Each structure stands twice: as C-alpha cells, then as structure tokens.
Amino acid sequence: MALAKTELQDIYQQLHQIPEIGMEEYETQAKLLEIIQHLPQDHLEIKTWKTGILVHLTGANPTYTIGYRTDIDGLPVAEKTGLVFSSQHPGRMHACGHDIHMSVALGVLSRLAESRPPVSVTFIFQPAEENASGGKQLFESGVLGKWQPDEIYALHVDPTLPAGTIGCREGTLFAGTCEIHAKFRGKSGHAAFPHDANDMVVCGANFVSSIQTIVSRRIDPIKSGVVTLGHFNAGTTGNVIAGECQIDGTIRALTQDVNLKIQNEVRRIAEGTAATFNCDLELDLHQGGYLPVVNDPRTTPEFIDFVKNSDYDYQEMPPAMTGEDFGFMLSKIPGTMCWLGVDSPYSLHSDRMVPDTSAIMAGVGVFAAYLQEKARQVSHSGKQD
Structure with missing residues (x-):
C-alpha cells in the first residue's frame, strides 16, 4: 500500500x-x-x-x-x-x-x-x-x-x-554560486611603527571596497549577479598590526557566463590588491557543482x-x-x-x-x-x- x-x-x-x-x-x-x-x-x-x-x-x-x-x-x-x-x-x-x-x-x-x-x-x-x-x-x-x-x-x-x-x-530558477576564500599575508608589527609592518587590515579593507565595483561597474546592468563577503578576520588586539587577513564570501549569478566573469574579476582584484600591498595571496574560488538551475x-x-x-x-x-x-x-x-x-x-x-x-x-x-x-x-x- x-x-x-x-x-x-x-x-x-x-x-x-x-x-x-x-x-x-x-x-x-x-x-x-x-x-x-x-x-x-x-x-x-x-x-x-x-x-x-x-x-x-x-x-x-x-x-x-x-x-x-x-x-x-x-x-x-x-x-x-x-x-x-x-x-x-x-x-x-x-x-x-x-x-x-x-x-x-x-x-x-x-x-x-x-x-x-x-x-x-x-x-x-x-x-x-x-x-x-x-x-x-x-x-x-x-x-x-x-x-x-x-x-x-x-x-x-x-x-x-x-x-x-x-x-x-x-529558464533559470536558481542562481549558480561560487565560494570565495581569500587570505592575504603581510607582516605583523607594533601599532606605533606601521612602516616596519605590512598591515593586512588595510589590505583586506581595500579588497572588500574594490569588490563592490564588480557588479556595479563590470556586469551588464540588465544581467543579475551579487558578490557578498560575509567573513573578515584579521588581527588579535588593537595595538598590534595584523599580518594576516582571511576573507570569505560568495558569488551568485543567474547565468554561468556572468558567474565566470565575476570570478575572473574577483581574481583580478585580489591579485591586484596583493601586488599593491606587496603581500602574499592564497585565493580559492570554488564553484563545484553549484551551477545555475536552468529548467529545460x-x-x-x-x-x-x-x-x-x-x-x-x-x-x-x-x-x-x-x-x-x-x-x-x-x-x-x-x-x-x-x-x-x-x-x-x-x-x-x-x-x-x-x-x-x-x-x-x-x-x-x-x-x-x-x-x-x-x-x-x-x-x-x-x-x-
């Protein structure tokens, strides 16, 4: 039964x-x-x-x-x-x-x-x-x-x-998604001597700010996409310059073409930020199987x-x-x-x-x-x- x-x-x-x-x-x-x-x-x-x-x-x-x-x-x-x-x-x-x-x-x-x-x-x-x-x-x-x-x-x-x-x-019911995991490595130091350190709070803040221009200035306005950075971790206390910064987030787009374009822009900005701040970068953009759900x-x-x-x-x-x-x-x-x-x-x-x-x-x-x-x-x- x-x-x-x-x-x-x-x-x-x-x-x-x-x-x-x-x-x-x-x-x-x-x-x-x-x-x-x-x-x-x-x-x-x-x-x-x-x-x-x-x-x-x-x-x-x-x-x-x-x-x-x-x-x-x-x-x-x-x-x-x-x-x-x-x-x-x-x-x-x-x-x-x-x-x-x-x-x-x-x-x-x-x-x-x-x-x-x-x-x-x-x-x-x-x-x-x-x-x-x-x-x-x-x-x-x-x-x-x-x-x-x-x-x-x-x-x-x-x-x-x-x-x-x-x-x-x-057509498309759900977006395709891609995880963002970025780690910037510089040099920690005393808050009184910033010239002897390489501040990854400032580096990370620059990356976060720059990311906001991707959808507003690099994606066709009639197409949909979003980049959200939901995790920012750097430093241990207020008078120590942070030598590392971990930033995590997600990309969402209704087409795979737009998702890949945003991924490329995230990579370009991350690599540019690392070059600007003379630091090392570990970047993982992981989409896996989370492609857009496109109904037949x-x-x-x-x-x-x-x-x-x-x-x-x-x-x-x-x-x-x-x-x-x-x-x-x-x-x-x-x-x-x-x-x-x-x-x-x-x-x-x-x-x-x-x-x-x-x-x-x-x-x-x-x-x-x-x-x-x-x-x-x-x-x-x-x-x-």
Missing part, C-alpha cells in the same frame, strides 16, 4: 530528528532504506552510493527512464523551533527542508511502486547538497549507469508560498501545464539567488525543478524554520500524478524505442 498521510507525517518527524551533514548521513540512509524495503519490491532494485540511495523502478519497457531526485542532508544549525520532535543531533538541523523533500520522495515512490509503470523511474536520494556538491559527485561517479534518467525532476520548499502551492518558471525548455512547459490543469495551486516565480546543486544535474540531464510552498514566517536556513507539513501530500500528489502521466506519454510516443 502507498504511504498514507499519517505515515508520511510520522516519517517526516523521524527524519527531522536526525539531521546529518553531507556525506555523514548514515542514520538518515538507514532510516530511508528501512522504509523503502517495506514497499512493494516486485519491480524495485535498490543500491547505495556512499551515504546516498538509488531506487530503480523497472518499467514495462525499460529503455526510457524518468528521474526524481531528493536531497537528504541537514545543516550545521542549532535548532530553536521548540518542536517536540526537534533535532536530536546537537548543532544540526533540517533548516532547509530536506526532511520535507525526503518525505515527498518516499510518498511518490510508494505510489509508483504499487504498479509497474510503462517506462522506468529512478529515484535518487542524494547526499551532500549543502556542502559538497553531492549531485556532481554522484553523477561523475558513474553509479547511475543504466539507471541514468533521460529526464529528471526535483522540488525545493519555499517558506514564502502558501502550503502546497507549486511555484515554477521556464521542453519538460518545463509540460510540467507547468500539468499543474495548472490540476487541482493544485500554481504560481509563476521570478528567478532567485539561492543556490542548488541540482543545477549540475540539469546541465547533464534535461529536466525541471520547482518550489513547493510550506508557509513559514522564517526563511530557509533559519534556526526557527518550521514548514507547514500539509505541503507533503500536495508534493506527493503532484509528482506521483505527473510522473505517471509522463510515463504514459513517453510510452505512447514511442520515445523508449
């Missing part, structure tokens, strides 16, 4: 209590496997990859595969929701809604497992979305093999939308039309500067990502983010019905041949 609403609510609460950082999701993997192994197994195959899980539902004609992906990791956030089923892992929380994502995926899988679909469906329970480009690692490992989807789908919770509302758009021009209108013609609420969404490593998967496999409204006053990654769990059944309903319909359409079109 397909997992019922009460069962999925209970599963959500169990998963919410065991958040784990990417590539450490051992308890989460065990819980997911326990649930999946109680579903009808007639046409299911299960294999693990690191802390992730692949579940393949073999269709009547298995030469075409539709994919559905969920992320499974949590965040290094200490929960302050006050829920009776709060995180049991200190300093860890499902503050980005991956517990909702997993619950929806299990609900969809349980419905599709009840009968054999016309074509195959691969469910990907992916680790390390938040911290280690888990989607890129999984894809490049080759573990998908013959189970690799021909098209793929995923969702992400949105606290700003009413619970159960599906938000989507054609074929699958996305089909998905949007399906939702609009269903009993579920649909909302057209603007692009967002949030990042998601599903962007890498979409760069390799055509597909679509959407938002699922969970109606919370607190934002994603907040230590007080509590989603409206009625959204779980909406997510299950939309994607179970859509994947079943898409499988029928593909089968009738002869694409599997």
